[in-house]
Amino acid sequence: MSTPQVSRRNFLRTAGLGSAGLFLGLYLPDAAVAMVMSEEEAVAADVYTELTAWILIKPSGQITLVSHRAEMGQGVYHSIAQIIAEELEVDLASVDIQFAQGNEKKYGSQLTGGSSTIRGAYKNLLKLSASARQVLIMAAAAKWSVPVTECYAASGHVIHKPSDKKFHYGELVVDASKLQAPKDVALKPRSAYKLIGKPLHRKDTPLKTNGQAIFGIDKRIPGMVFAAVERNPRLRGKIKSFDDTEARKVPGVTNVIKIAMGVYDMDREGVAVIATSTWAALQGKKALKIEWDDSGFEHVNTPEIYRKQREVLKTEEGRLLKTQGDPNGIINRSKDILDVVYETPYQSHATMEPLNCIGHHRGDTVEIWGPVQAPNWIQDYISKKMGIAFDKVIVNMTFLGGGFGRKALMDYPHEALVISKAIGLPVQVIWAREDDITQGPFRPGISYRCQGVIENNEVSAVKFRTAGQNNDHFRSGDNGKANRSTSEGWLKPYFETIKNISFADVLFQTPVPTMFWRSVYASTNGFAYESFVNELAHKAGKDPLAFRRQYLKEERAAKLIDKIEEVSGWRNKGKTKGFGIAITECFGTTVAQVVKVSKKKGEKLKIDQVWAVVDCGWYVNPDIIHAQIEGAIVMGLGAATIHEITFKDGLVEQRNFYDYKMPRLTDIPPIEIHIMENDSDAGGIGEPGLPPFAPALTEAIFDLTGKRIRKLPFDMASI
Known part of the structure; x- marks a missing residue:
């Protein structure tokens, strides 16, 4: 060559x-x-x-x-x-x-x-x-x-x-x-x-424990100043007026300016306080007095969001994504239909490192430094938004203190460059935790209508419809098609054994900005679809694990079921109560989880153990797999039982970790992880461990108590 x-x-x-x-x-x-x-x-x-x-x-x-x-x-x-x-x-x-x-x-x-x-x-x-x-x-x-x-x-x-x-x-x-x-x-x-x-020790661990690792929030460049921004708490709102008198009195504050940050194809208005330190910028921001104009668009409330979702699921068939056989015909003529709705909440990404970015606008060239997940997306967005040649948009990556999808958005780098252009200096913009929690974008809250027919103890048909915001609509507009992720999380081998299946997406839109969240739509789909499989199993009078074995006959899936049955002791549990199973697939990896729960009289429900079996094909480092699955389970636990984002009059009601609480060490059960060995192509690891946890947990609770949970989050103390 x-x-x-x-x-x-x-x-x-x-x-x-x-x-x-x-x-x-x-x-x-x-x-x-x-x-x-x-x-x-x-x-x-x-x-x-x-x-x-x-x-x-x-x-x-x-x-x-x-x-x-x-x-x-x-x-x-x-x-x-x-x-x-x-x-x-x-x-x-x-x-x-x-x-x-x-x-x-x-x-x-x-x-x-x-x-x-x-x-x-x-x-x-x-x-x-x-x-x-x-x-x-x-x-x-x-x-x-x-x-x-x-x-x-x-x-x-x-x-x-x-x-x-x-x-x-x-x-x-x-x-x-x-x-x-x-x-x-x-x-x-x-x-x-x-x-x-x-299981080799990670090369980045020493850097992160001895302070050598440079995260975005640590980065410094010559001549840099600092900024904090008070942004309109409603995405489509405007600034009516602002008084910066007290802000300018804060020692270290050098300037206060009105700005607009691009969020997808909209602009979020705000007031930026520029200072010689982050502390001064944040204090100056607190001293601002701003009057917002929030007229002309819907101010959403959480109960109303889910009421509307339930209504459209009753009345609309939606946009068909996948179908096979004649599920509608079977469901319409059946007299015994399992017809239920599941609800999943909006969630914040709440990364431990708050959003931050350094921007330097030099005229025909711009440069950023920071914790970014999507350099190419940023280059494309900045190029079009600011009229700068694509190859003149320079993006430098640092370590990220968590991302979960939020740091793939282009808003915070754009905001840093807008401020830099206005003041003629490189500037680091740091978001406070309250900014991060209240501004979004969020994981969309979604409702699911699931219908199924059991005939002769066998599944004749299943039909799924979802109503929730489509992230792609914020990114590129409504293309008239179903959300491409509507079936994400559903195992492909089911299509071989259940002859009548359909997935449809019912259009649902609100002014709330949404974005990818760890495992994307599988995080919500998995709860609905696998919970429904568990309900179908009980309607057919079958053990939930044996039921899956019946319909997941593909070789890798069958081996996965054998393994989760073995390690969890499922086959020996007899009439022991409090066991739940779920299996989901996303990003090329299948994960099975069994959760065991118990409850003593007068005490809170306890998660005794979680077993996870991972089939990711070819893999590099088992310790990293264990860490990612453990982290995903902890994140899934929080999203299922502890935290959610709610809205009142168009405003987010949560502000920080005191009201958007995280799981504590005392909440975390023992977690046992097993990796399937095979030579199949490599699948993903960072995200697939999250979706099966919630349906496995709620099935375990049903097994123990007979109480069926179809709405997340739920309070463990109330069980």
Whole structure:
């Protein structure tokens, strides 16, 4: 293959690593082929090279990996390095990691969401690393004038087996850069892995415990000032007037200006207080006196939202997403229909690191630094919103203190740039917790009407309709189609055994801004659909786990059921009460959970144990999987039993953790996690552990008490 070329300017801008070395990447026209070049060749060339990933091996032997996705706790910062180190045959400690700037041409999508990073990149990363290893072996063999077959790589060295001579990789980079990387390199079988599949300590943990990790809120640049913004508490409201007299008296406050922040295709008006410190900006913000104009649009109330959702579910068929067989015909002629409605609440993302961003508007170029999940989306939005060339919008990623989908929105980077443009200085905007909780966007609250028919103790038909806000409508408008995520969370093998199924989305809109939330629609769909499966099982007079075995006959699903039955002791529980089961699938991963509950007289209902079995196919690090599933269960527990966002007269009623409470350590039950072993393609991990928890919990409560819960959240103390 001919060596693609890269200009000196673009190479240095994207590399930024200084000393010469071996430069490796995946060339887009053929992602199976590695590209190697020396830095001299890269600098001498004059055509831009598009790479999906790259590594630099320095003469010292130090290996630098550029990570194109954000690290927000889910573990990709470490996992990508663990993949590279495996096939490259280097010690993980020798791999340095840097975050890439936003560059869709170079890296493809950089959206960190949908549990997509490892499952979307691992095959190419393995190929790249194996090709790099092989070209280094080729270079060493040539230096020794020996057959390549007599050489092997280990611990960052190439070793000649007969003589035991060795070169470290840094000694080979100049020679390797003159070779063409092989197109086809055999990858290791999983049985030969030394690093992948092992519970290795994460590379970012020391950084996060010793203070070296730079989160967005830690970032500083020369000449930076600080800002806090009082925004209209209703998305579509305007500023009628404001008095900044007292705000300007706060020591450190230097300016107060009216601004408008873009939220999707709308603008949210506010007043920004600029100061020499975050504290001064926040104090100045508290001293503002603002009169809002909130006329001309609906001021929503939570009870009314759900009343309207129930009404449309009674009267409208909705937009059909998927259907097979004749569910309507069977349901319409049946005299015994299971017809129930489930309700799920609005939720805040409530990330531990509040929203923040540094923006610097330099005229024809803008630059941001901060905790962002979607650099490419930000570049596109800012380019169009502010009339700046796409490649002049520079996005620098930092560590994120949680994201859950909220930090994929473009509003807070846009706001920082609006303020920077107005004052002519770089500025860091930090949101208070009250801003975060009250402003949204939120996970949409959704109601589900689920209908089913049991005939001869078998499922004849199921019909699902949802009524809730479609996130895509905020992003790109109503396209007249059903919400594409209406069936998310429902297991695909059901379509093979239940012959009459339909999913439809009933259009429902409010002024409340909504956004992706961990596991997206599966977090609410999973509660409704799996709770309904449990109800169908009881109507058929069957054990809920055995019922699923009957309808989930696909091999991987069957093995998953066998495993959850084994580890939870389900088959031996006999007539013991308080066990619940749920199984959901999203982002390529299936998770089964069993929850056991008990209640002693005079005491609160207790969750005794949660068992989770995960089938994510090929995986990197079991410890990261355990951490993500545990975290998802805790988050699912909070969303099911503790917190929700409610509205009164169009205003959010919650403000901080005193009234939007989180689960405490004493609320967390023992959690036991098992990973299925197979060679299927990698699935996601950050999100799939959340959806099955709520339906498993509510089924366990029904098993114990006979009380059926169809509305979230519910108070455990009231059971």
